[in-house]
Amino acid sequence: MTRDEICTRFIDAVPYQLYPYQEEALLAWFGGEGGGVMVCAPTGMGKTLIAEAALFEALHSRTRLYYTTPLIALTEQKYREFRELAERWGFSRDDVGFITGNRRENPSALVRVVVAEILLNHLLGQDAGPMEPQPARGTAALGCVGEGPVSERSCAEDKTGQRPARHTPSGVAPTQFLDDLGAVVMDEFHNFNDPERGVVWELSLVLLARDVRVMLLSATVGNPYDFADWLKNKHGRKLTVVVSNQRRVPLEYVWVGDRLFTELLPAMASDSDAENRTPALAFCFNRDECWELAERLKGLPLVSSARQKQIEAALDQYRSDLAEGAGPKLRQMLLRGVGVHHAGVLPRHKEIVETLFNAKLVPFVVCTETLAAGINLPAARSCCGRC
Numbered sequence: 001m002t003r004d005e006i007c008t009r010f011i012d013a014v015p016y017q018l019y020p021y022q023e024e025a026l027l028a029w030f031g032g033e034g035g036g037v038m039v040c041a042p043t044g045m046g047k048t049l050i051a052e053a054a055l056f057e058a059l060h061s062r063t064r065l066y067y068t069t070p071l072i073a074l075t076e077q078k079y080r081e082f083r084e085l086a087e088r089w090g091f092s093r094d095d096v097g098f099i100t101g102n103r104r105e106n107p108s109a110l111v112r113v114v115v116a117e118i119l120l121n122h123l124l125g126q127d128a129g130p131m132e133p134q135p136a137r138g139t140a141a142l143g144c145v146g147e148g149p150v151s152e153r154s155c156a157e158d159k160t161g162q163r164p165a166r167h168t169p170s171g172v173a174p175t176q177f178l179d180d181l182g183a184v185v186m187d188e189f190h191n192f193n194d195p196e197r198g199v200v201w202e203l204s205l206v207l208l209a210r211d212v213r214v215m216l217l218s219a220t221v222g223n224p225y226d227f228a229d230w231l232k233n234k235h236g237r238k239l240t241v242v243v244s245n246q247r248r249v250p251l252e253y254v255w256v257g258d259r260l261f262t263e264l265l266p267a268m269a270s271d272s273d274a275e276n277r278t279p280a281l282a283f284c285f286n287r288d289e290c291w292e293l294a295e296r297l298k299g300l301p302l303v304s305s306a307r308q309k310q311i312e313a314a315l316d317q318y319r320s321d322l323a324e325g326a327g328p329k330l331r332q333m334l335l336r337g338v339g340v341h342h343a344g345v346l347p348r349h350k351e352i353v354e355t356l357f358n359a360k361l362v363p364f365v366v367c368t369e370t371l372a373a374g375i376n377l378p379a380a381r382s383c384c385g386r387c
Contacts, residue, residue, distance in 0.1 A: 007031070024242050028242060039218075055111060067185045081376075120203055281381070303337035
């Protein structure tokens with residue numbers, strides 16, 4: 001099957017009208033002759049669909065794909081979503097694997113959903129596995145990174161000012177990780193500009209071989225054309241830049257004065273569609289504040305008795321998952337219309353919160369800022385302030 005045929009089949013499978021920028025990005029990905037595509041569009045405009053096209057192609061062509069994110073929580077969510085997509089498209093769920101610093105599932109899969117540092121580790125040959133003396137496909141020799149957003153030199157020099165024979169890991173990688181690497185998708189790519197972690201994205205782009213296509217996705221890169229010029233001029237990788245400023249749902253800012261969350265949130269919940277302002281996210285500054293606010297909210301009238309019965313029925317399938325640790329406490333909060341989501345919540349508990357919130361059964365999720373880093377929880381309102 002040719003790439004044009006894969007593109008046509010994917011677009012035909014999309015059950016709704018594509019936005020113009022999505023069509024442009026898909027044509028650039030499947031028909032472009034360069035090293036990939038960079039897509040910048042506001043949150044909620046369907047950038048994930050373009051990433052799904054890369055997944056669709058990898059499964060049909062049987063070439064390896066890495067999908068990187070900056071957060072473990074986002075990696076876990078994409079892993080679940082991609083496994084479901086693979087099954088829906090007629091492939092095995094085991095074609096998709098998951099790797100973070102502390103957990104891995106099916107790590108030898110064709111498609112690996114990973115945190116960004118994992119890809120860099122594989123490119124540097126630091127993961128467990130047999131090492132080859134020559135670069136494997138999917139890697140390139142690392143040179144100096146001193147011209148661009150990262151100012152530090154990333155290569156060593158000997159006393160004569162020349163690079164030693166093994167000045168850095170010379171593209172060596174475990175063959176079981178990078179064989180047949182065809183493409184890399186970097187979600188939330190604006191983390192490239194992070195003062196501490198940005199070097200992870202830069203070195204990954206430098207190390208990837210030129211025949212590996214990249215897809216860079218972000219809502220907040222302010223100078224995408226400048227970045228594409230830098231990547232082409234300094235590292236020889238040409239990107240097609242696709243930018244959209246269209247926003248499907250306009251943003252509206254409301255100042256609520258000195259009202260507390262415990263006063264504001266109950267007023268937002270209503271059985272009337274015209275007056276209802278949920279589902280909503282309530283952002284707190286730390287994990288302790290999340291639990292404290294959720295404790296206060298669970299005693300307030302946030303959901304009707306009929307909605308409580310629906311939530312209870314939905315929670316029946318998760319009885320064993322909510323039986324230990326913070327599970328019983330979280331279950332009581334969910335029954336009263338409040339979920340908690342932060343880095344300290346167990347992955348299986350976060351998945352339950354996300355499922356009920358996306359189903360519009362639980363109207364409120366109390367969370368920290370990590371949830372705003374790309375996790376897919378569509379909300380009508382986002383509330384920020386002191387508890």
